[in-house]
Amino acid sequence: MAFSNVILVFMISLQFGMYGMMIDNTLALFTGHLQVQANGYKDDKKIRQTVPDAAALADRLSETIDGARVAVRANAFALVSSADRSFGVQVVGVQPDKEPGISTLPGLVVTGSYLQGRSEEVVIGSILARNLKVGVDDELTLIGSGKDGSFAAVVATVSGIFESGIAVLDRNMVEMPLSLFQETFFMGDSAHEIVMRMPGLDDVPLAVSAVSAALPSDQDLVVHDWDALQPGLKQAIQADIAGAWFMYGVLVVLVAFSVLNTVLMSVLERTREFGIVLSLGLSPGRLAWLVMLETALMAILGLLLGVLIGWAVTAWFGYAGFSYPGMEVMADKFNLPARIFPQATMLSLFLGPGVVFVGTLLASIYPALRIHLLEPVQAMRAA
Amino acid sequence: MTAVRCIELCRTFIQGDQKITGLDHVTLEVEKGEFVCLVAPSGGGKTTLLNAIGGLDRPDSGEVWVAGKRIDQLSKGALAEMRLNNIGFVFQAYNLIPVLTARENVEFVMQVQGRPAKERRELAENVLAEVGLTGLEDRLPAKMSGGQQQRVAVARAIVTRPAMVLADEPTANLDSHTAEQLMELFVELNRTHKTTFIIATHDQRVMSYARRIVSLLDGRIVKDQQQAT
Ligand SMILES: Nc1ncnc2c1ncn2[C@@H]1O[C@H](COP(=O)(O)OP(=O)(O)OP(=O)(O)O)[C@@H](O)[C@H]1O
Ligand SMILES: [Mg+2]
Numbered sequence: 001m002a003f004s005n006v007i008l009v010f011m012i013s014l015q016f017g018m019y020g021m022m023i024d025n026t027l028a029l030f031t032g033h034l035q036v037q038a039n040g041y042k043d044d045k046k047i048r049q050t051v052p053d054a055a056a057l058a059d060r061l062s063e064t065i066d067g068a069r070v071a072v073r074a075n076a077f078a079l080v081s082s083a084d085r086s087f088g089v090q091v092v093g094v095q096p097d098k099e100p101g102i103s104t105l106p107g108l109v110v111t112g113s114y115l116q117g118r119s120e121e122v123v124i125g126s127i128l129a130r131n132l133k134v135g136v137d138d139e140l141t142l143i144g145s146g147k148d149g150s151f152a153a154v155v156a157t158v159s160g161i162f163e164s165g166i167a168v169l170d171r172n173m174v175e176m177p178l179s180l181f182q183e184t185f186f187m188g189d190s191a192h193e194i195v196m197r198m199p200g201l202d203d204v205p206l207a208v209s210a211v212s213a214a215l216p217s218d219q220d221l222v223v224h225d226w227d228a229l230q231p232g233l234k235q236a237i238q239a240d241i242a243g244a245w246f247m248y249g250v251l252v253v254l255v256a257f258s259v260l261n262t263v264l265m266s267v268l269e270r271t272r273e274f275g276i277v278l279s280l281g282l283s284p285g286r287l288a289w290l291v292m293l294e295t296a297l298m299a300i301l302g303l304l305l306g307v308l309i310g311w312a313v314t315a316w317f318g319y320a321g322f323s324y325p326g327m328e329v330m331a332d333k334f335n336l337p338a339r340i341f342p343q344a345t346m347l348s349l350f351l352g353p354g355v356v357f358v359g360t361l362l363a364s365i366y367p368a369l370r371i372h373l374l375e376p377v378q379a380m381r382a383a
Numbered sequence: 384m385t386a387v388r389c390i391e392l393c394r395t396f397i398q399g400d401q402k403i404t405g406l407d408h409v410t411l412e413v414e415k416g417e418f419v420c421l422v423a424p425s426g427g428g429k430t431t432l433l434n435a436i437g438g439l440d441r442p443d444s445g446e447v448w449v450a451g452k453r454i455d456q457l458s459k460g461a462l463a464e465m466r467l468n469n470i471g472f473v474f475q476a477y478n479l480i481p482v483l484t485a486r487e488n489v490e491f492v493m494q495v496q497g498r499p500a501k502e503r504r505e506l507a508e509n510v511l512a513e514v515g516l517t518g519l520e521d522r523l524p525a526k527m528s529g530g531q532q533q534r535v536a537v538a539r540a541i542v543t544r545p546a547m548v549l550a551d552e553p554t555a556n557l558d559s560h561t562a563e564q565l566m567e568l569f570v571e572l573n574r575t576h577k578t579t580f581i582i583a584t585h586d587q588r589v590m591s592y593a594r595r596i597v598s599l600l601d602g603r604i605v606k607d608q609q610q611a612t
Contacts, residue, residue: 276478279439280539281467282495283460372459376439380478 004255005306006313008248008352013314013342014322015244019237021340024201026233027226029164032102032195033204035229036061036211039220041192042228047076047147047185051221054191055095055178064214065207067199071098074181074191078144078152080124080174082132089128091142091174093181093191102197105162105169112136112160115177120156125170126163134158142174146186154184201226248352256359260366263295267367274371275379288368295364299357306353314344385451386547386579387413387436392445394431394602405431406442407602415546416577418570420590423599429583430475432599433549436581437470438462450546467495471540473550475583477532479524485511485535486520489542496543510542511535513568515561529556537565541572547579548572554586566592 027033036057038049051057054072062070074093079086096115100106106114106123115121122140124132134140138158146152156176164170182188198207204225211223227234267274274287321339389412394405406428413419421429434440435447438454439462447455450469454462466472479488489507511520514534524532533556540548548569554562570592572578582589590596591612598606 273480273482276480277491277495278459278463279437279466279472279474279478280492280495281463281465281470283463283467285460286495377434380474380476 002302002305002309004251004258005302005353005356006310008251008356009306009310009344009349010313010317010342012248012348012352013310013318013344014340015241016345016348017318017322017340017342019241020201020343023226023233023237026230027201028104028197029166030103030105030169031226031229033198033201034196034208034211034223034225036194036196036215036221036223037192039222042222042224045075045192047145047192050074050147050187050190050192051194052190052219054194055189057216058098058194061194061196061211061214065196065198065210067203068207069098069101069197071095071102071195072178072191073193073195074178074185074187075193076144076152076181076185078142078174080128080132081141081143082134082138085132087128087131087172089124089172089174091144091176091181093178093185093187094175095178099175102195105164105175108162108164109160110163112158114160114162115175116159117177118157118159119177120154120180121159122156122174122176123160123162124158124174125172126161127167127171128174129158129161131171136160140174142184144185146184147188147190148186150186152185154180156180252352252355252359255356256363259295259299259356259360260363263291263364263367264370267291267370271374271379274374275376275381278374279376279380284372284374288371291371292361292364292368296361299360302360303353303357306356307349310353311344311349314342314348317342318344384415385412385448386415386417387411387581388446388448389432389436390446390448392432392435392442392447394435394440394442404428404602406435409445409599409602409604411597411604411607413579413581415579416573417595418573418580418593419582419595419597420593421581421583421597421599422585422590423583424585426601427599428602429599430551431602433551433581433583437472437549438465467492469546471543471545471548473533473536473540473548473553475551475555477524477529477536479532479535479539481524484521484523485516485527485531485538488524488535489539492539492543506542507538510538514538515564530558530561533557534561534565541568541578544572544576545578547581550580550582552584552586553582554584554589559588562586562588 036051038051041049058070058072062068072095076091078089078091080089096117109123114123136158139155140158141155143153178191198204208223208225215221277287278284318341321341323339390410392406392409396403396405409432421432423429435442442455446453454465480491483491486507489510490503493503511517514537516531516534519527519531533553537553554565557565566589569580573580594612595609597604
């Protein structure tokens, strides 16, 4: 029982750690923890809805918000053409020196290299590269419309090809230096998003209010946290949580049954002894009470041991990280952390063992009731 | 005053499709302070009768009264309480608690009664000395001979100075010297504490101490005679 409690504590803590990591990994790829945008841009991405003087504002924010990494982005739709093909894509202007701080995408370049700071270069997704039949150092033409609605076009060299594993990005995205973007699409010094990444997911709520406070009041800018930016993410995780709870439920029921079996066996085993003490004048009620007390003590011991050892194991892996075979390879491929850090919270520590504790007490009721049916003479005759 | 009154007790056991007579219309009255021997051949119903008197087994019909109270209808809890405070049992099969030492076995009943540890210890040591087991207090039953276990069982039955002792073949495994000592102890208790004794036996030595001998055969009382000691 103590053992199963240890497992429960560790599993639930690991699970919590995993959800945190899943969310964070998803956000780390591109979205970031929070973004500053023009009011309304999130729901209707018009190129006109800009953040003015974005780079300067970003610098100010990175100074005022502790531990935040900040980068500026601008977005537009364009038609990209190689020698023989054309596709519609999303063009993203990024700050090549700052983008790696908020996005893992720069680390996912599989051929060539990320933006080098040359003036007319782009990186594109692997599927797009295949569709366009282009490789590194090939030239692409991008045609779209600028901020003021006028015709915008640029020719740029492919410096790198990334592979994120996310089809939408690999098929539809082109990244170019922000300066080239601003020039091409007549943006001036404005952009569309200031993307921020905090040290941890837990820091986001505080950061949101801090950023809101730091925004210039004369412009119509808003802060969106990751939940607003990626509404599906939390639901997906919650669906997974529901599945996990079911698994833990099954585990708890199994433990309860094994306890029931143990207690029942320990009662049956001692039928003769129980017969003796009953015949000597111990009342069945008191004997049943003693058996329940015995089980309760066992359960308390199991609870304490389970929580203590579970907490220790979780704390160790929380410090050292937990990885399973094959995880490193995956992590390397997707430019993600190779370890999960289980989170020991009050909930993860006590939830499993607590339910097992209650289950144990409930499971001891039936054997205790059986004692009332015991006939001393028959019981003593039992071998 | 009447210690035990049995009226028309019947008890049959069903084993497979066979009916076995345990008690057959047994009517018996024992006064407080009597020293009675139940004598019967094996299977005659001695144990069954003692169990009925001690409230360990419910008769099929008839009434059992102990110390002026009818007990055959009582709940298990009430019966346990009655045994705890009024009756000392010496079982035919000793029925010691195997995981407890001699001393702990003797102390057990007092513990259930809720007596303080010091008093328990003192009384247990005294009574173990009385039955001649000094030095064996801390032995487990499995490490004792049949006779020694039987004496622990006797010590356990008399340590609380109950009003009545029901003893089932208490001398079956004792040599004649030890058996004599034990009977002297019973007689002494009977004299000084007015303890009622009902002893099931087919041991001639035991019968010679009894003032009354009740003979059973196939669950029926066939003879009930007083004798001088
Ligand atoms: N629980 C039981 N189930 C079935 N038969 C029983 C039970 N208890 C006693 N009997 C039967 O009832 C009869 C009387 O048994 P009892 O134990 O009272 O005899 P006894 O005089 O004590 O014999 P012994 O000297 O061998 O101890 C016997 O035939 C016995 O087999
Ligand atoms: Mg018998």
